[in-house]
Amino acid sequence: MEQRVIDTLRKVFELNGFIGIETRAVEQGSSLLKKGETSKEIYLLSRLQEVGQENDTPVEERLGLHFDLTVPLSRYVVEHSGDLAFPFKRWQIQKVWRGERPQEGRFREFVQADIDVIGAGDLPDHYEVELPLVMVAALERLRAFGLPKATVHANNRKLSEGFYRGLGLTDIEGVLREIDKLDKIGADEVAKLLVEGCGADESQARACLELAELTAADGAELAERFDALCAAHGIATDSEAYALARQGLDTLAMIVDEAARIRPGSVIADLKIARGLDYYTGSVYETFLDGAASLGSVCSGGRYDNLASQGNRKYPGVGLSIGLSRLVSYMLHTAGAHANRVSPACVLVAVWNEADRAASNRIAGELRARGIAADVAPTAAKLGKQIKYADKLGIPYVWFPADAADEQAVDEVKNIVTGEQTPADARSWEPDSVYARQTVAIA
Amino acid sequence: MEQRVIDTLRKVFELNGFIGIETRAVEQGSSLLKKGETSKEIYLLSRLQEVGQENDTPVEERLGLHFDLTVPLSRYVVEHSGDLAFPFKRWQIQKVWRGERPQEGRFREFVQADIDVIGAGDLPDHYEVELPLVMVAALERLRAFGLPKATVHANNRKLSEGFYRGLGLTDIEGVLREIDKLDKIGADEVAKLLVEGCGADESQARACLELAELTAADGAELAERFDALCAAHGIATDSEAYALARQGLDTLAMIVDEAARIRPGSVIADLKIARGLDYYTGSVYETFLDGAASLGSVCSGGRYDNLASQGNRKYPGVGLSIGLSRLVSYMLHTAGAHANRVSPACVLVAVWNEADRAASNRIAGELRARGIAADVAPTAAKLGKQIKYADKLGIPYVWFPADAADEQAVDEVKNIVTGEQTPADARSWEPDSVYARQTVAIA
Numbered sequence: 016m017e018q019r020v021i022d023t024l025r026k027v028f029e030l031n032g033f034i035g036i037e038t039r040a041v042e043q044g045s046s047l048l049k050k051g052e053t054s055k056e057i058y059l060l061s062r063l064q065e066v067g068q069e070n071d072t073p074v075e076e077r078l079g080l081h082f083d084l085t086v087p088l089s090r091y092v093v094e095h096s097g098d099l100a101f102p103f104k105r106w107q108i109q110k111v112w113r114g115e116r117p118q119e120g121r122f123r124e125f126v127q128a129d130i131d132v133i134g135a136g137d138l139p140d141h142y143e144v145e146l147p148l149v150m151v152a153a154l155e156r157l158r159a160f161g162l163p164k165a166t167v168h169a170n171n172r173k174l175s176e177g178f179y180r181g182l183g184l185t186d187i188e189g190v191l192r193e194i195d196k197l198d199k200i201g202a203d204e205v206a207k208l209l210v211e212g213c214g215a216d217e218s219q220a221r222a223c224l225e226l227a228e229l230t231a232a233d234g235a236e237l238a239e240r241f242d243a244l245c246a247a248h249g250i251a252t253d254s255e256a257y258a259l260a261r262q263g264l265d266t267l268a269m270i271v272d273e274a275a276r277i278r279p280g281s282v283i284a285d286l287k288i289a290r291g292l293d294y295y296t297g298s299v300y301e302t303f304l305d306g307a308a309s310l311g312s313v314c315s316g317g318r319y320d321n322l323a324s325q326g327n328r329k330y331p332g333v334g335l336s337i338g339l340s341r342l343v344s345y346m347l348h349t350a351g352a353h354a355n356r357v358s359p360a361c362v363l364v365a366v367w368n369e370a371d372r373a374a375s376n377r378i379a380g381e382l383r384a385r386g387i388a389a390d391v392a393p394t395a396a397k398l399g400k401q402i403k404y405a406d407k408l409g410i411p412y413v414w415f416p417a418d419a420a421d422e423q424a425v426d427e428v429k430n431i432v433t434g435e436q437t438p439a440d441a442r443s444w445e446p447d448s449v450y451a452r453q454t455v456a457i458a
Numbered sequence: 459m460e461q462r463v464i465d466t467l468r469k470v471f472e473l474n475g476f477i478g479i480e481t482r483a484v485e486q487g488s489s490l491l492k493k494g495e496t497s498k499e500i501y502l503l504s505r506l507q508e509v510g511q512e513n514d515t516p517v518e519e520r521l522g523l524h525f526d527l528t529v530p531l532s533r534y535v536v537e538h539s540g541d542l543a544f545p546f547k548r549w550q551i552q553k554v555w556r557g558e559r560p561q562e563g564r565f566r567e568f569v570q571a572d573i574d575v576i577g578a579g580d581l582p583d584h585y586e587v588e589l590p591l592v593m594v595a596a597l598e599r600l601r602a603f604g605l606p607k608a609t610v611h612a613n614n615r616k617l618s619e620g621f622y623r624g625l626g627l628t629d630i631e632g633v634l635r636e637i638d639k640l641d642k643i644g645a646d647e648v649a650k651l652l653v654e655g656c657g658a659d660e661s662q663a664r665a666c667l668e669l670a671e672l673t674a675a676d677g678a679e680l681a682e683r684f685d686a687l688c689a690a691h692g693i694a695t696d697s698e699a700y701a702l703a704r705q706g707l708d709t710l711a712m713i714v715d716e717a718a719r720i721r722p723g724s725v726i727a728d729l730k731i732a733r734g735l736d737y738y739t740g741s742v743y744e745t746f747l748d749g750a751a752s753l754g755s756v757c758s759g760g761r762y763d764n765l766a767s768q769g770n771r772k773y774p775g776v777g778l779s780i781g782l783s784r785l786v787s788y789m790l791h792t793a794g795a796h797a798n799r800v801s802p803a804c805v806l807v808a809v810w811n812e813a814d815r816a817a818s819n820r821i822a823g824e825l826r827a828r829g830i831a832a833d834v835a836p837t838a839a840k841l842g843k844q845i846k847y848a849d850k851l852g853i854p855y856v857w858f859p860a861d862a863a864d865e866q867a868v869d870e871v872k873n874i875v876t877g878e879q880t881p882a883d884a885r886s887w888e889p890d891s892v893y894a895r896q897t898v899a900i901a
Contacts, residue, residue: 018478030826032803032833032853035461039567040483040553057506060523062557066502067513074509100850102836104801110483114505124482139837141815277819358547360475372584376720383473390475393545394582407543410475 089323131334168285177260181250227287234268357409471549532766574777611728620703624693670730677711800852
């Protein structure tokens, strides 16, 4: 199941020209600790021989498991900058680990599927609409596995920051962190936290919540509503704060308008999207599935201008990440997909007695040489037992080798689903396409 | 490169009816510590919040990274025994970690490709020849990537143990561990270690080394040489020790004879193969590449009867494991294969000016809809710069959209390798098959 999902995503990413990379799971503590908040969720490593002396080494010099694929990418880009063609578009599907206590729906180990594009020095903003659209195309392909329609909700950090500053607030990161909790704890709780922790008064807090309620499907509507909100809260259009907000608004308007042209209904502006992480500097995205609000965002990301740098050179990027394990888990439990512990084999070749195993092996070899996956019965048990083994493994055909003592005899093959049995030659027989096996992996 | 190798192995494993599974990287310390020697190479985990208190928890209750795929398999089989059809044939290709100081040619993190078959209660011995042959078939497919021919060297623990006991030795594990060092430190050093550490006298040590020198390509030759050696060292054919050795010899003779019949030259008996790990109970295998002796064994394994159990029920298994990272590293450095940081895209669609980007996107979309991977130029730079970008990414075709102002104009596509440029329509054009891209992944 998961393997088929991965194969599907990889195909879409490569069709769009993204290069696949894989990085080691283990990174230096100093790299992992760079990125604010999530640093608390790191798993650190210690060699068994060092137990008891771990703390002789500062955390920065210890090794830890990567908790996302963005930190490894930023290290990778700096290390290989001389060999890469920029903008560098890469896909990466790997496990990540979070050192948190496991709760329902959250794993300590999960697979993420990321795409990012990294520029050297600068990065054109058209990637801020193209990348979410690649993810929408990828999620669209997963509808074959029962996934509902996905919609990207986009916002822009500059827009939020400009508005908050226009209100007179200064703890921008604090406000974003609390707004990010809106879906979880509700407006009243968020207002309380803004007042208690971020220096807002009641009216400023309510203004922040009004901004978060703003959504729009096109740029003109977005600009109109935003300007109305600024007017209502006394933010002058000639202020520095408004200029910053307007910069974010223009990018966001471009994104929703372009997306509407290319794939209508795929991206909306939703100004409550905040993303808790502090490294985004422009666009931010979350993606929700129709009828699966409780699942939360299945694909998130944004633009980051300061994650990687080398001397004076910056490597700005735009990227999105699918939380694949949660998505697959959702598909298995809710969307009707199912994981089978079934064999990839299409045929089980029966064995009449152990002395004739070589003949059965030869038949299996002929089938495999033609690309037909085949297994051979484990023992020369009673035929009923061999058929039962095939059935339990989900192998649709059982092959009966001809009686070696009878020169007239020919092989026969039985479809154990339909019961049909026919003469067959391993050098030419083909399974019915309905029963040709798919690649199978257990979640 | 590595991704293509993995895809190749997976295909061979599935053709042979092995079921793919994936297990979590993190296992309980108690599971990891079960398996003797290598336990010293475990990476233990600690959450960042717990730094300083790690040692309040006994190692058995802590979490660690798996160091092979056999320990996770034994846990998996016991956990899922009710759902599996036995014998259970599985393939698994995943990263493993060893908490060792990195040296040349050894990584702390590497990918292993394993196949195992696990029986419930018992397991027929024909799997002891079938599994190494599947690995030989898989390695044979990798010759397309420049890998030399592989030969499996097989031995049997019972044969060695019976012989050592016949000589009067009792520290069987100790002797096996020293014999395993033969290729690294030579016969004289091993003899010294056998005398100093394993209770052998000079003559017993020399007899162990004589056994280790024995190789044979067929069962009859093997039996004859082994019996001569027993006679020379006074091991009576009616002794218990000889009976044990003979049991191992018969299995080994079956393996080399069957393998010779199915795939001549693929498996030889080589009595120096010891495998350091203590859980093998019968056949043991190592695999060497022609002309790459210094690389050591690239695919090793054996039969283990006691790795997993549940109450009174045992789950005997046979398995082999390819050290994939070392193999890929060898292919990259020695066998002439190479990793390219190239794009999977077949076509780069040029952009004349940013206002026309939509037209270029539409062309790329049409190509992708027909399965042709396409990228769009990052900026409307000078054409030379766009072509250079394609060249650096290894993209063979650059697509020139027709001039929108000229109704007569048509798109053209240029093969930047041959220089050929032709009119083209994105809804029907096909690349020359030589220039159709392969899936690419960076090692």
